[in-house]
Amino acid sequence: MLARIKRFREYLRLSGVAGISRRYFVLNSFDGAMTMLGIILGASATGHADPKFVIGAGLGASFAMGVSGFSGAYLTERAERKGRLRRLRRAMLSDLRSTVHAKASFAASIWAALIDGTSPAIAAAMPMIPYALTLFQIAPSWLAFPVSMLSILATLFVLGAFLGKISRENVLMAGLRMLAVGLVTAVIVWAFGGFRIG
Amino acid sequence: MEYCLVATQIRKILLDVLKPHEPPIHELASKLGSLPGISEVSISLAEIDQSTESIKVSIDGTDISIDTVRKSLEELGAVIHSIDQVSVAKRAK
Numbered sequence A: 001m002l003a004r005i006k007r008f009r010e011y012l013r014l015s016g017v018a019g020i021s022r023r024y025f026v027l028n029s030f031d032g033a034m035t036m037l038g039i040i041l042g043a044s045a046t047g048h049a050d051p052k053f054v055i056g057a058g059l060g061a062s063f064a065m066g067v068s069g070f071s072g073a074y075l076t077e078r079a080e081r082k083g084r085l086r087r088l089r090r091a092m093l094s095d096l097r098s099t100v101h102a103k104a105s106f107a108a109s110i111w112a113a114l115i116d117g118t119s120p121a122i123a124a125a126m127p128m129i130p131y132a133l134t135l136f137q138i139a140p141s142w143l144a145f146p147v148s149m150l151s152i153l154a155t156l157f158v159l160g161a162f163l164g165k166i167s168r169e170n171v172l173m174a175g176l177r178m179l180a181v182g183l184v185t186a187v188i189v190w191a192f193g194g195f196r197i198g
Numbered sequence B: 001m002e003y004c005l006v007a008t009q010i011r012k013i014l015l016d017v018l019k020p021h022e023p024p025i026h027e028l029a030s031k032l033g034s035l036p037g038i039s040e041v042s043i044s045l046a047e048i049d050q051s052t053e054s055i056k057v058s059i060d061g062t063d064i065s066i067d068t069v070r071k072s073l074e075e076l077g078a079v080i081h082s083i084d085q086v087s088v089a090k091r092a093k
Helices: A002-015 A018-045 A052-091 A100-125 A128-135 A142-166 A171-193 B026-033 B066-075
Strands: B008-020 B038-048 B052-061 B079-088
Touching: A002 A100, A002 A128, A018 A171, A018 B079, A052 A100, A052 A128, A052 B008, A052 B079, A100 A128, A100 A171, A100 B079, A128 A142, A142 A171, A142 B079, A171 B026, B008 B066, B026 B066
Parallel strands: none
Antiparallel strands: B008 B052, B008 B079, B038 B052
């Protein structure tokens, strides 16, 4: 098992998939967190902050983003890698089918799909936890909204800080930048929610 | 024509190899160096283009198997263009 994991990591290193994985991770986690921000704020602003509704909508969105992320990334990466492999075959005048290049190509597609599928789902699932605790009467209902919002904003900050670390910028400023995007979105959604169609 | 079938061992070969940019030559050398019967591997870059590199691979050992070397290279996506030099010694009884 360990040998298989080591080999898989070697294939990932050979395929150079680390960069695009990081991009998929941040982009899709951001999508997941912002989707839940929209659901929770929209539900609260229109007076439908029932935990069952929030969890139901959140799970649906989480699952849809996971499936679309996984399948979309797999098909996209697969097409991209196949094209690259074909060009390499032409340059090498060799099949390359049973070489590390073909295996690395496949491994890269699977890895990108896993990252793209799980990151939005996880980012979307975390804000639902306070509502789940409320539903099972483990936590008081008034706590769900603020804790959930805090967890979303914390996620955005952490994602921004992660980007700052990658680009070797000020981590705090990078985190605050991403947080600002979330706050602006929150204000807009809350403002629109105030216009109730009755 | 008669052939003298005396058991021999390949002690040194020099290969002209075409490979993609990945894996880099130090990894290729390490992979070849780990094969049985090989004691030393030396690789130098001869030419490079957008997708491929031509390299010279010099292998020293006690009993080099060309088939094993070829398979190892092919697994890494490399192709032997030619065997440019070979040294062989009689197998010790």
